[in-house]
Amino acid sequence: MSREQQAVARARKAFETGRSKSVEHRIRQLKNLQRLFTEKQSVISAAVKKDLNKSEVGTQLYETLGLEGELNTAINHLKEWAAPRPVEKNLLTISDTVYIKPEPLGVVLIIGAWNYPWAVTIQPLIGAIAAGNAAVIKPSEVCVHTAKVMEDLLPLYIDKELYPVVTGGVPETQELLRQRFDHIFYTGNSVVGKLIMEAAAKNLTPVTLELGGKSPCYIDKNCDLTIACRRVAWGKYTNCGQTCIAPDYILCEPSIQDRVIEEVKKAIKEFYTDNPKTCPDYGRIINQRHFKRIMNMLEGSTVAAGGDNEESDCYIAPTVLRDVKPEAKVMQEEIFGPLLPILSVSGLDEAIKFINKGEKPLALYCFSSDNKVINRMTDETSSGGFLANDCLVHFSVGSLPFGGVGNSGMGCYHGKYSFDQLSHLRSCLIKKLNMEGVNSMRYPPHTPKKLGWARFFILNSVDLGWVGRMALLAVMAVVAAVVLQTTSVPFKEKSNVHFKPFHQGDSEPIRSASHRTAVSAQWCYQSQYSCDDTCRDPIRWAAQFPSCGGLRQSPINIVSTKVHVNSALPPFNFIGHTNTINITVENKGHSAHFALPQSFRLTGGALPGHYRAAQFHFHWGGNGRPGSEHTIDGEQFPMELHIVHIKEPYGSLAEAEHDMAGIALLAFLFEESSDDNPHLDSLIASLGRVKNNGSSTVIPNFRLSDIIPSDKDLFSYYRYVGSMTTPGCEQAVAWTLFHRTLPISSRQLDAITQQCRFWTGQPMTDIFRPTQPLDGRVVYRSKAGAALGGVMHWWVGVSSVLLGRTGLIH
Numbered sequence: 001m002s003r004e005q006q007a008v009a010r011a012r013k014a015f016e017t018g019r020s021k022s023v024e025h026r027i028r029q030l031k032n033l034q035r036l037f038t039e040k041q042s043v044i045s046a047a048v049k050k051d052l053n054k055s056e057v058g059t060q061l062y063e064t065l066g067l068e069g070e071l072n073t074a075i076n077h078l079k080e081w082a083a084p085r086p087v088e089k090n091l092l093t094i095s096d097t098v099y100i101k102p103e104p105l106g107v108v109l110i111i112g113a114w115n116y117p118w119a120v121t122i123q124p125l126i127g128a129i130a131a132g133n134a135a136v137i138k139p140s141e142v143c144v145h146t147a148k149v150m151e152d153l154l155p156l157y158i159d160k161e162l163y164p165v166v167t168g169g170v171p172e173t174q175e176l177l178r179q180r181f182d183h184i185f186y187t188g189n190s191v192v193g194k195l196i197m198e199a200a201a202k203n204l205t206p207v208t209l210e211l212g213g214k215s216p217c218y219i220d221k222n223c224d225l226t227i228a229c230r231r232v233a234w235g236k237y238t239n240c241g242q243t244c245i246a247p248d249y250i251l252c253e254p255s256i257q258d259r260v261i262e263e264v265k266k267a268i269k270e271f272y273t274d275n276p277k278t279c280p281d282y283g284r285i286i287n288q289r290h291f292k293r294i295m296n297m298l299e300g301s302t303v304a305a306g307g308d309n310e311e312s313d314c315y316i317a318p319t320v321l322r323d324v325k326p327e328a329k330v331m332q333e334e335i336f337g338p339l340l341p342i343l344s345v346s347g348l349d350e351a352i353k354f355i356n357k358g359e360k361p362l363a364l365y366c367f368s369s370d371n372k373v374i375n376r377m378t379d380e381t382s383s384g385g386f387l388a389n390d391c392l393v394h395f396s397v398g399s400l401p402f403g404g405v406g407n408s409g410m411g412c413y414h415g416k417y418s419f420d421q422l423s424h425l426r427s428c429l430i431k432k433l434n435m436e437g438v439n440s441m442r443y444p445p446h447t448p449k450k451l452g453w454a455r456f457f458i459l460n461s462v463d464l465g466w467v468g469r470m471a472l473l474a475v476m477a478v479v480a481a482v483v484l485q486t487t488s489v490p491f492k493e494k495s496n497v498h499f500k501p502f503h504q505g506d507s508e509p510i511r512s513a514s515h516r517t518a519v520s521a522q523w524c525y526q527s528q529y530s531c532d533d534t535c536r537d538p539i540r541w542a543a544q545f546p547s548c549g550g551l552r553q554s555p556i557n558i559v560s561t562k563v564h565v566n567s568a569l570p571p572f573n574f575i576g577h578t579n580t581i582n583i584t585v586e587n588k589g590h591s592a593h594f595a596l597p598q599s600f601r602l603t604g605g606a607l608p609g610h611y612r613a614a615q616f617h618f619h620w621g622g623n624g625r626p627g628s629e630h631t632i633d634g635e636q637f638p639m640e641l642h643i644v645h646i647k648e649p650y651g652s653l654a655e656a657e658h659d660m661a662g663i664a665l666l667a668f669l670f671e672e673s674s675d676d677n678p679h680l681d682s683l684i685a686s687l688g689r690v691k692n693n694g695s696s697t698v699i700p701n702f703r704l705s706d707i708i709p710s711d712k713d714l715f716s717y718y719r720y721v722g723s724m725t726t727p728g729c730e731q732a733v734a735w736t737l738f739h740r741t742l743p744i745s746s747r748q749l750d751a752i753t754q755q756c757r758f759w760t761g762q763p764m765t766d767i768f769r770p771t772q773p774l775d776g777r778v779v780y781r782s783k784a785g786a787a788l789g790g791v792m793h794w795w796v797g798v799s800s801v802l803l804g805r806t807g808l809i810h
């Protein structure tokens with residue numbers, strides 16, 4: 001067995017143990033990579049310096065910083081990415097569980113290039129690990145020193161069986177390509193890209209090809225040429241032009257060519273001094289083969305600036321070429337070096353024509369202060385990425401897919417795109433064996449009538465959440481009966497039941513967790529707000545978070561004489577709540593969250609499914625002021641505890657937010673007691689350790705059952721359908737507010753309210769949202785001795801009222 005075969009076989013065997021699939025294992029490996037970049041930065045930089053003469057700062061700025069960002073993103077979002085993704089359904093599948101399950105592909109081969117050896121090799125590896133794969137890593141042999149450092153260091157930090165490094169050149173890569181992989185992720189030139197695809201085709205292995213090509217740069221005469229040329233010079237001469245997305249050549253009108261040359265020259269001097277050769281920020285050509293290749297390209301072109309070179313040092317000065325013709329040598333292939341040809345075009349039309357004559361590039365740059373020019377350039381061309389008025393920076397935006405199109409590559413990566421690219425997005429539909437009548441419309445004998453029903457059920461897509469589905473199920477049961485029994489009744493196109501088709505505008509788009517973080521700093525509680533502040537206090541939340549102005553908002557005032565007593569509200573079952581565990585508390589800037597493990601589960605209580613715990617937190621006042629969110633008959637209580645649970649199979653609020661009962665929130669009101677409640681002491685002490693936004697601490701040996709009564713004592717509660725009480729106020733909450741209050745002394749209340757600070761640095765007091773209008777909703781109260789059998793009936797009742805009110809069923 002060759003060395004390459006052995007590495008692949010070992011990786012496959014390790015993958016088959018299943019360990020790469022555990023999310024905890026993936027996060028551990030990613031954290032180990034984080035440690036590698038913290039602990040070995042100088043070793044990494046020293047090797048890159050030897051290979052490409054990049055400075056230590058340059059290596060961090062262009063390579064490892066981006067990797068650190070990718071690692072943070074993957075670690076923070078992995079659970080969300082890896083969780084099942086519920087999807088929109090049609091009426092025929094309304095009662096089924098339909099979701100996408102991201103699954104690892106298996107063993108991935110990563111073939112890296114030499115120009116940003118860490119970025120283009122480790123970034124795909126982050127995606128491969130995050131997606132639960134094994135990966136064979138083949139660094140580019142051209143970057144001799146870096147390849148050696150990777151071979152030495154990676155096995156010290158990450159699972160060496162799952163993620164082996166195989167070094168070597170073309171023969172070794174070819175031997176690897178003879179093995180069977182589940183995905184090949186290649187970065188390099190297009191010629192080799194074709195060989196990779198050919199080898200992959202033998203096993204029908206999917207490929208990602210991150211290639212290059214000539215990335216054009218159009219400079220419109222209508223723009224600030226100093227700024228444009230400075231940005232182009234940075235994009236071109238960084239890493240000596242050996243950047244896949246470097247602007248390859250400039251297209252501009254002849255009238256501005258001289259100005260462009262002068263401005264580029266000025267920028268070169270500004271960045272690299274009069275003598276770039278001695279400037280620590282100017283790199284070298286990777287080797288003499290590439291040096292000769294680039295120098296050969298100068299043939300037949302006029303040098304307007306630069307041109308100095310020294311073969312023994314692989315040095316080529318930043319160079320500008322003027323009046324270059326399309327037939328010139330330098331225009332026949334990707335330059336991948338510090339030569340910047342300028343070609344004349346008569347204007348935008350000719351520039352677009354020129355670009356479209358060539359292969360689709362990896363990047364396309366357009367400099368103009370005229371939006372019409374920018375819009376035409378995007379609309380009338382195609383490229384992997386498009387940037388107006390800047391170069392390169394899109395590579396650093398993890399929320400943008402990075403990749404080529406046509407000759408510049410296929411597939412994309414970065415951030416979640418890396419995860420998806422290296423996952424199999426498996427379609428899952430879990431149906432129950434009942435409701436067979438509904439299926440009869442698709443079983444032979446086929447009739448026009450059955451087709452009519454099938455059209456109706458298949459062409460209507462819905463997203464009504466669980467409650468809506470219950471109502472529709474009832475309708476479907478009727479339809480099943482109709483289809484089965486009354487085939488003589490003609491099918492009516494215009495049913496008196498209309499299902500409003502789902503479209504994006506009907507509900508708030510699912511916000512990513514990063515978006516949540518980004519916007520969270522902009523809202524505040526009333527207590528934080530002062531006239532000179534720009535933050536939004538509760539009455540203005542809806543301006544930024546439309547759901548906060550919805551018709552099912554929380555908290556509410558409960559008028560005890562108006563609640564509906566309901567015997568279909570049984571007690572709860574808590575699972576795991578008596579376990580002793582260590583929990584983490586974190587100051588989130590608006591409150592402190594106590595994270596709970598997903599193994600804590602909740603069922604019963606007439607909740608439509610099984611729920612997993614996420615966290616709990618408190619709402620409080622300050623200086624003797626009450627701080628509960630819910631009020632009863634107008635009375636506000638000193639403090640309120642919320643325990644947040646997410647319905648299975650959702651993994652986050654973002655996934656649950658389209659389900660009316662996607663979140664189960666258990667609320668407890670506190671009443672002042674003369675004695676301390678000893679069970680609160682460790683929580684209160686922990687708040688003293690998380691005074692500032694972002695700080696966290698661990699509470700050892702915590703038991704949730706110490707702070708709340710046992711489930712058998714929690715049979716009496718209020719239930720209504722509402723929302724989260726902080727932005728985005730997602731209307732996805734089945735609220736349960738228990739009658740049993742919890743005790744807290746005034747000394748303890750003071751201790752709680754005086755310790756933490758908001759994200760603004762002000763004391764964290766009065767953290768509650770004012771009560772919201774009931775807007776016609778009904779609040780139910782449980783009745784002792786309730787039976788489980790009435791649960792379905794109860795939710796169908798609730799849903800009909802709500803759907804009727806919101807106009808979903810007319």
Ligand SMILES: NC(=O)c1ccc[n+]([C@@H]2O[C@H](COP(=O)([O-])OP(=O)(O)OC[C@H]3O[C@@H](n4cnc5c(N)ncnc54)[C@H](O)[C@@H]3O)[C@@H](O)[C@H]2O)c1
Nearest residue numbers: 112113114139140142169173188189192210211212213244
């Ligand atoms: N799209 C991107 O993200 C990206 C990033 C970096 C570089 N690039 C492109 O890569 C090119 C430069 O890299 P390169 O190709 O010189 O890098 P390279 O020579 O390092 O080759 C890339 C990889 O392919 C392997 N390889 C080379 N020849 C082979 C063959 N005949 N058979 C099998 N494997 C072979 C090498 O071992 C190496 O690991 C440029 O075109 C550049 O634009 C693209």
Ligand SMILES: CCCCCCCCCC=O
Nearest residue numbers: 116243244392393395396
């Ligand atoms: C801050 C801008 C970072 C740019 C890094 C470019 C990396 C390109 C990889 C392809 O060659």
